[in-house]
Amino acid sequence: MYWEKDIETIPREKLEALQLARLKESVAKASSSVFYGDLFRKIGLDPNDITTLEDVRKIPFTTKDDLRDHWPYGFLAVPKDDLVRMHSSSGTTGRATVIFHTLNDINEWTNIVARSMYMTGMRRSDVFQNIMTYGLFTGGLGFHYGAEKVGALIIPAGSGNSKRQIQLMQDFGTTAIHIIPSYALHLSSVFEEMGVDPKSDTQLAIAFLGAEPHSEKTREKIEQFYGLKAYNSYGLSEMDGPGVAFECPYQNGMHVWEDNFILEVVDPDTLEPVADGDGGELVMTTLLREGMPILRYRTKDLTRIIPGPCECGRTHRRIERIKGRTDDMLILKGVNIFPIQIEKKLMDIPGVGTNFLIVLEREGFNDLMIVKVEVQKEFFSGDLKQLEGLRRRIVEDLKSDILITPKVELVEPGTLPKSEGKAVRVIDNREE
Amino acid sequence: MIAYQLSIFAEDKPGRLAKVTGILKKGKINLRAITISTSDTFGVINVLVDDPEGARSILEEAGLTVSMKEVIAVVIEDRPGGLDRLVQLLLENGINVGNAYGFVLESRKKAVFVVDVGDQLEKTQRVLKEASLETLDAKALSAIEPFHYMNY
Numbered sequence: 001m002y003w004e005k006d007i008e009t010i011p012r013e014k015l016e017a018l019q020l021a022r023l024k025e026s027v028a029k030a031s032s033s034v035f036y037g038d039l040f041r042k043i044g045l046d047p048n049d050i051t052t053l054e055d056v057r058k059i060p061f062t063t064k065d066d067l068r069d070h071w072p073y074g075f076l077a078v079p080k081d082d083l084v085r086m087h088s089s090s091g092t093t094g095r096a097t098v099i100f101h102t103l104n105d106i107n108e109w110t111n112i113v114a115r116s117m118y119m120t121g122m123r124r125s126d127v128f129q130n131i132m133t134y135g136l137f138t139g140g141l142g143f144h145y146g147a148e149k150v151g152a153l154i155i156p157a158g159s160g161n162s163k164r165q166i167q168l169m170q171d172f173g174t175t176a177i178h179i180i181p182s183y184a185l186h187l188s189s190v191f192e193e194m195g196v197d198p199k200s201d202t203q204l205a206i207a208f209l210g211a212e213p214h215s216e217k218t219r220e221k222i223e224q225f226y227g228l229k230a231y232n233s234y235g236l237s238e239m240d241g242p243g244v245a246f247e248c249p250y251q252n253g254m255h256v257w258e259d260n261f262i263l264e265v266v267d268p269d270t271l272e273p274v275a276d277g278d279g280g281e282l283v284m285t286t287l288l289r290e291g292m293p294i295l296r297y298r299t300k301d302l303t304r305i306i307p308g309p310c311e312c313g314r315t316h317r318r319i320e321r322i323k324g325r326t327d328d329m330l331i332l333k334g335v336n337i338f339p340i341q342i343e344k345k346l347m348d349i350p351g352v353g354t355n356f357l358i359v360l361e362r363e364g365f366n367d368l369m370i371v372k373v374e375v376q377k378e379f380f381s382g383d384l385k386q387l388e389g390l391r392r393r394i395v396e397d398l399k400s401d402i403l404i405t406p407k408v409e410l411v412e413p414g415t416l417p418k419s420e421g422k423a424v425r426v427i428d429n430r431e432e
Numbered sequence: 433m434i435a436y437q438l439s440i441f442a443e444d445k446p447g448r449l450a451k452v453t454g455i456l457k458k459g460k461i462n463l464r465a466i467t468i469s470t471s472d473t474f475g476v477i478n479v480l481v482d483d484p485e486g487a488r489s490i491l492e493e494a495g496l497t498v499s500m501k502e503v504i505a506v507v508i509e510d511r512p513g514g515l516d517r518l519v520q521l522l523l524e525n526g527i528n529v530g531n532a533y534g535f536v537l538e539s540r541k542k543a544v545f546v547v548d549v550g551d552q553l554e555k556t557q558r559v560l561k562e563a564s565l566e567t568l569d570a571k572a573l574s575a576i577e578p579f580h581y582m583n584y
C-alpha cells in the first residue's frame with residue numbers, strides 16, 4: 001500500500017531531522033539566485049544561521065509579487081542550460097508567474113505524484129484518463145508523468161470534448177480519471193444525455209479531483225453519480241504543481257509530503273504562526289528544488305493542519321480541504337464571505353445544478369450580491385411555482401449562512417461561464 | 433385523450449422567445465398555442481405543438497431545458513358560456529387547474545381549452561367523458577390545420 005514505505009511512515013523526529021538537513025541545503029542553493037542572494041545580504045542572513053527547523057522563520061516570506069517582480073530569471077539558482085522545463089500559472093491578475101525545473105526537479109515532482117496516486121490504490125493495471133489541460137498548466141503534465149511512473153496506461157485526453165471523453169472511457173476501460181470537480185459535475189449531464197450510466201457502463205473506480213477548491217458535498221455528488229472513490233488533491237505551480245498534498249484512502253485531509261516541503265500555517269494578518277490545528281494561510285518551502293528554490297511562499301490558500309496521526313500510518317501531516325484563498329475573500333457590507341461557503345450551501349439544495357456565479361454590484365452606497373444559479377435539468381418540470389420555490393429556498397439558505405440577503409437568479413443549465421474548464425465563481429463589478 | 437405540452441425554461445432576457453420559435457420553424461414544427469409566464473428574472477414558455485417528441489428533441493439539441501407534460505385539450509363551444517360550462521364542471525368535481533389557456537378552432541363554433549390538472553389527469557378524463565366533452569390528443573391537434581384553413 002506504500003509507494004515508499006520508509007519515507008511515508010518515517011518517525012516524526014527522523015522526518016524533522018531530514019527536513020532540517022534539506023532546508024540547509026535549500027537555503028544554500030537559493031542564495032545563489034539574484035533574489036535570495038540580495039535578500040540574504042540585505043537582512044544579513046547566512047545560510048549557516050539555520051540550525052533548527054524553527055529557524056526557517058528567520059527567512060522573510062516570498063510572495064507572488066516577488067516572483068512577478070523578478071520575472072523571469074531572478075529566482076534561478078542554476079545556469080539556464082540545466083533547465084529542462086518551464087510551467088506557468090494562469091495569471092488571472094497581472095503577469096503570470098513562471099517556474100523552471102531541472103531534470104532532478106521533474107523527477108522529484110513525478111515521484112510525489114506517483115506516491116500520491118499509488119496511495120489511493122492506482123496500480124500498473126489501471127487505465128488512467130487525464131482529463132486536464134496539457135501545457136503550461138501543471139495539472140496535465142504533472143499527473144501524466146506520475147501515472148507513467150506508476151506504470152498505468154495513460155489516455156492523455158486533455159480537457160473538453162465531453163462526448164469523446166465518455167467514448168474513450170467506454171472503449172478503453174478507463175478505471176481512473178483526473179478531473180476538475182466542476183467539470184465532473186458538468187460531464188454527468190452529458191452521461192445522462194448519452195444514456196450512459198458510469199456505474200454500470202464504465203469501469204471507473206478512482207477520480208482525482210484537483211485544480212479547484214470544492215466542498216465535501218461536491219465530492220459526495222461525484223462519488224455517487226460515477227460510483228467511484230474521489231480523492232482530493234492540492235498543489236500549486238510555485239511548489240511544483242499537483243502532488244504537494246493528497247488524500248489517502250481514509251479521505252480525511254490531505255497528507256503534505258513533508259520530505260519535499262516545509263509546511264507552516266500563519267495568521268494572514270499578523271503573519272505569526274497559528275496554534276496547531278487553527279486555521280490560517282498555508283506557507284510552503286521547497287526542500288529539494290534545484291532550479292528555482294522558493295522559501296516560505298505565501299500560497300494565499302486558507303486551511304488548517306489536522307492534528308494527530310492518520311489511521312493509514314503515514315507520518316506526514318494532513319491539511320484540511322482548502323477553505324478559500326485570501327484573495328478570494330469577498331468583503332460585503334463588512335462581512336467576510338468565501339465562494340466555497342456559497343457552494344457548500346447550494347450543493348445541499350435539491351434542484352441546484354452544477355454551476356453558480358456570484359456577481360457583486362454597487363447600487364448607490366450599497367453593495368449588492370447577485371447569485372446566479374444553474375437549475376438542474378431533471379428538476380425542471382415546467383412549473384413556475386416550483387422554480388419560484390427553489391429561488392426562495394436558495395435565498396433563505398444563503399441568508400442564514402452569510403447573513404446577507406442575496407438576489408438569486410435562476411439560469412439555464414450550462415450557461416454560466418467557464419475558463420480553462422474551471423468554473424468562474426466571482427465577478428466583482430464594484431470597482432469604479 | 434391526452435395531449436402533450438412542452439415547457440421551456442427561459443431566462444428573462446431578450447431573444448429567448450425568438451430562439452424558441454426560430455428552432456421550431458427550422459424543424460417545421462407547427463405551434464398550436466403558446467403562453468409565457470415569468471417571475472422576476474426567469475420564466476417558462478409553454479407550447480402546444482403538432483409534434484411534441486420531435487419538438488422536444490430539437491429544442492434540447494439546441495441546449496434548451498425542456499420538460500414535457502401531459503395536459504388535457506378540451507373542445508368547447510365558441511360562444512358565451514362555452515368555457516363556463518367546463519370550468520363549473522371541473523369545480524363541481526374538485527379538480528384544480530394549475531395552468532390553462534385556450535385557442536379558437538373554428539370561429540363561433542369550436543374552441544380548445546387546455547388545462548393542466550397535475551395528478552388529477554385520470555379523474556378529469558373520466559369527468560369529461562361522462563359529460564360528453566371531446567378531448568384532443570397530439571394526433572388530433574396536428575390534424576387541426578386543414579379545418580382551420582377551410583374556414584377562410
Ligand SMILES: [Zn+2]
Pocket residue numbers: 248249250255310311312313314
Ligand atoms: Zn492517511
